[in-house]
Amino acid sequence: MKVALLFDRMEEKLFNKIIAETYTLTQLQRRLETLRLYLNIRLFKKNTDTSLPIPEDDLNWLISLGDDFYKEINVKNHLEVFTKLESLSKSQVPITIVIPFDIPGGEIIHLVSNLRSDLNRLILVEIKHDPELIAGCALVYKGVYRDYSIRAKIEQNKEKILEGLKNYAK
């Protein structure tokens, strides 16, 4: 039991290290796949060929995890570790932010970092695109949708807007 607990804690620690530099759920899923590929090569192929089929950004991220990270995973436990990491990734509850514009990657990092510091936990987000929101954003969290966009404001103040337009027309 104690061993299992220790093992769980180790995987959580690994997972926390993974998501420390990961900001979106899509990015997390991609990185876990990349990590699996990397570990397969590292554990079983033992070749020193540097031309790995991994994008540069992800490769840099893999290296940035450090040797301490890879020490915990070996041939015997790698399947178990990955199963747990995947289960932990599925249990994540992201905040879906629906925006009407294209947001650059750097701004996503800045946004998520601010959010994490406000909420004091390693939260992930999901970015979706809806041009009909006009401006602002809509949020989806734990299955609940809330619209904070300009479109929603127009809908809420429709009567006043129409009244104003009619008065203007007169």
Add this chain to the structure above:
Amino acid sequence: MNNYLNLLLLFISLAGALALVLILLDYLKSKKRLDAFEDVSLSKTQSKSFGVLQKAIQKANTILGRAELEGVKVVADSRVEVSHLKQAYQQQFADQLKETTSQFEQFLTALKNKADTSVTDSQSFMQSRVNELLEGFESKLSDLLTQTQSKSFESIELEIKAARNLIDTYKQQQLNLIDENIVAMLEKTLSLVIAKKLTLRDQLDLVYEALEKAKVEKFII
């Protein structure tokens, strides 16, 4: 009368026949006697019997004659009686006929008077009945027309009301549609304009503002 005569003649004939039969019987008797006493006194008895026979024939003839006379008398009497009776009957018949005719004439006159009276009565009754019916018909017709008129007005008013409601509903629906269209156009215009006018910074500020609001509302914790 004829029957009486026939009866009389029959009686006479019967009497004559009876007399003849008696004579014949007598003759036969005497003949018998003659046969029985043939030897002794045939001629005596024969002459005696011839005498008796002759007397009987004479008597019969006399009776016949008398009967004939009586018959003729009776016939004559009866003829007179018949003629008297005939006259009396004719007279009586004529009197009766006269009386009957006069009575019949009286009856016809009375009948004619009654018929005239009843015709007059029935005419006046029919007239009054027709007048009553016409009056009743007139009043019912006017009631019916009044009712029909009021019902027609009611139904027309209801129709007008329903049409007005329909028009109002349609007008309201169209106005709502116009409002929706205005809002949609406004949103479309804003989406086109703001997308060009707002910078990335402004957009991000709005996003941060929304996140702050969500935190304040405790939507994300």
